[in-house]
Amino acid sequence: MDERTASILGQLAAGRIPANIPTDAEYAEQLSRLAAYLDEIQRFTLALSNGDLSRTLSRDAMGPVAGSLKSLHAGLKHLTWQTKQIxxxxxxxxxxxxxxxxxxxxxxxxxxxESRTELEEAYAHMSEDMEALQRMSAELKESEERFRLIAESVSDVIWTLDASMESFTYVSPxxxxxxxxxxxxxxxxxFAEALTPESFSFVRDxxxxxxxxxxxxxxxxxFSERIEVEQKCKDGRIIPVEVVISAITTADGNIKEFVGISRDITERKKEEEKLKYRSTHDSMTGLYNRAYFDAELDRITKGRQFPVSFIAADLDGLKRVNDSIGHEAGDRLIKGAATVFRAVFRGSDVVARTGGDEFIIILNETEEQTAINLIDRVRTCLVDYNEKNEGLPVSISLGAATAHCAEEIQYALKEADKLMYEDKVSRKQQRE
Amino acid sequence: MPENATRKYKFSWDMLGDLKAGRPNLGPMMRLEVYRLMQYSFRDVIETRHGADEADRIFYEAGFLAGMEFYDNLIGPQEDINNFIKKLQSVLKEMGIGILRVEEADLDNGRITVTVSEDLDCSGLPDTGLELCTFDEGFISALLYGFTGKSFTVKEVDCWCTGDRTCRFAAHVNEA
Known part of the structure; x- marks a missing residue:
């Protein structure tokens, strides 16, 4: 082995890749391939260490060394894919x-x-809460719509009033x-303006x-009680109104608002007045009846407004007329007597028909002489009435007596009755 | 195969047999060497008679047939690519075929790269410098076809037999 080859192998063994391998050196081709292989492995390893997984080894880089690096590369690529999946x-x-x-x-x-599961559970709870809230909201909306439809379709007025009783927060159409x-x-x-002063005071109390x-x-x-008040209309009329007032409370039990339903009871009141009138008046003459007379007598007995004078009156010959001519003629006599009484006595006097042909007049705070004078006026009026009205003349026997205290009332009544009969007998004798 | 030739063993999943009844004592497991003994003796004969390229084609086709049956009988339709891979990883590992890992799964662009470690066919074989797993190529192609309904070409780019420690398969969808 020549020296150059030995030197190059020494560099390679030390991990250094020679920059240049002389082509005429011994084993030059093998040395160049080894250098290229190591260079590629180095570059690939460097890319891996820098996190660059896109770099791959060429087909020439084979064998266990390259295979081990490829295995690491494959593992990192799979890890990257797994991370993306996560x-x-x-x-x-x-x-x-x-x-x-x-x-x-x-x-x-x-x-x-685990965190995701917890988040999902929390989200699920939140979703359930949201759904419940939405459901409640929908139910509330439905309820409000139902209330609105009811409030707008009933003739009664539904209203809400603030807790201070000053202003309305809702009034139905x-x-x-x-x-x-x-x-x-x-x-x-x-609230005060919506009622008459008396009613406002009453409702407030x-x-x-x-x-x-x-x-x-x-x-x-x-709050369950119904109350009757009077309210002023836009055109100035005063109408009777029945009101039911309840209250809406807050969660801590305080009054939030008052809720009221107002109903026009004008017709009912008229009917009540009619019934009351019928229960206290004689239907034929329009004078007070026996029941009213008894109640008035009771009131006087318990009171202190004396003297009280009584005039007992009895229609003469009514039975005879009824039997001989008929009840229509008799009724005309009764109505005629009533007309005369109405002409003579004041509105504050109690003129009552207490029997078929019997009348009693109560004269409050009236002395006996005044009563006697009134009897004279009755007689004068009778003459006048009979002159102006055709048919059978109306003839009435009269007697008056006065009570100066409660204990004398029954006596005075009997005395007036007795004098009336004496008058009847006296005038009968005069006619005979 | 001639048109009028008679088939003796057309493959069906039933041909795997009733292992419980057939192997009550030995069970379904055997030594891996036996599997490889059969595969590489087959390959040797086929390669001798038909050449290496044809042997590769035959193994690819056989792998595809096996992959289709495998998908139909053991994997089945999956909701998405993740579930498909999870199921595949699980079955491959459970049956001792290999450890499947995914490097890239870009179905939109028809590209998938997977690795199989401890591969049934090649792990531990001598370094021949040649990719060996053509059966696996066909097998993976069939699995992808089963899941996507699209034809894939699969190529083994790294193999134990080329000195690598894991087999890497690159698949790309074939243009219609």
Missing amino acids: ASGDFSQRVDFMGEFSAAFNGMVANLD SIASLRGFTVEEAKRES CLTQKLACFRESGDMEC
């Missing part, structure tokens, strides 16, 4: 060919997988038919009591 969400990837690194890498992936206001106008009104009851007991039943 990045795209495949946490089942595990490394099993890189010793200690494999354990560390697999531990990291397992932790990532039927306010227009109840009071003639638009919703906006009604909402601009204060009422609500104050209900609130005290609620604060003490926490029971919503405190």
Whole structure:
């Protein structure tokens, strides 16, 4: 072996690749191939160490040395692919060919997988919460829509009032038919302006009591009572309104708002008035009836407004007329007597038909002489009435007595009755 | 094969036989040397009679046939490439065929590169400087066809027999 070849081999054995191999040196071709092989292995290894996996060994670089590097290259390429799979969400990837690194890498992936699972669970919980929230929101919306439809379709007015009882936070559209206001106008009104002064005072006291009851007991039943108030309409009319007031409370039990339903009870009130009138008045004459007379008598007995005078009156010959001519004629006599009484007595006097042909007039705070004078006026009016009305003349027997205290009332009534009969007998005798 | 020739053994999965019934004592396992004894004696005879290139083609075709049956019977349809690879890795390892690793799987561009370590056919064979695993090439081509429905050409670029420690197969889809 020549010296040059030995020198080149020495450099190669020391890991250095000679820059130039003389072509005329012994084994020059083999030395050049060895140098090229080592150069390629060096470049490939350097690329691997720099993380460049795109570089490959040429077909000429074969054998176990190149094969070992290719095996490392293949492992790193596979690791890169696995990492991409993990990045795209495949946490089942595990490394099993890189010793200690494999354990560390697999531990990291397992932790990532666990974290992802936890995140997914948290997300699932959050999604469930969101779904529940959306469901509740939808139900609330549906409920609100249902409430809106109900509020807008019923004739009653539904409203909400702030806890300070000052301003309305909601008024349903039927306010227009109840009071003639638009919703906006009604909402601009204060609670006080929406009611007559008396009603406002009444409702305020009422609500104050209900609130005290609620604060003490926490029971919503405190608000269950219906109350009747009066409200002023846009055109100035005052209408009777029935109101049911309840309350919406906050989570900590405080009043958030009042909720009310107002109903126009004008017709009901009229019916009630009619019923009341019918229960206290005689249907034929329109005078008070026996029931009202008894109630009034009871009131007077318990009162202190004396003297009270009574005039007992009895229609003469009613039975005879009913039997001989008929009830229509008798009824005309009764109505005629009523007309006369109405003409003579004041509105504050109680003129009652207490029997078929019997009447009693209660004259509050009236002395006996005044009563006697009124009897004279009745007689004068009777003459006048009979002159102006054709048919059978109306004839009435009358007697008056006065009570100066409660204890004298029954006596005065009997006395008036007795005098009335004496009058009847006296006038009968005069006619005979 | 002549058109009117009679087939004696057309391959079907049934031909693998009932191993439980047939080998109640020895079971399904055998020494790997026996498999290689059969494969390389076949290869020797075929190569002697038909030449090395034809032997390569025959082994590629046989590998394709085996791969198709393997896919149909042991892999089956998979949802995506990841599941396909996972299933394949699992079955190949379980059956002692080799350790499959993926270097690149770009189905959009029809490129896949995989390595098989401890390969059934070649790991541990002498360094001949020639790639040997043509059966594996056909086998992998069939697996890719089974999964994608597309024809792939598979070429072994590194092999134990060329001094490498792992077999690397580069596959690319054939243009229709």
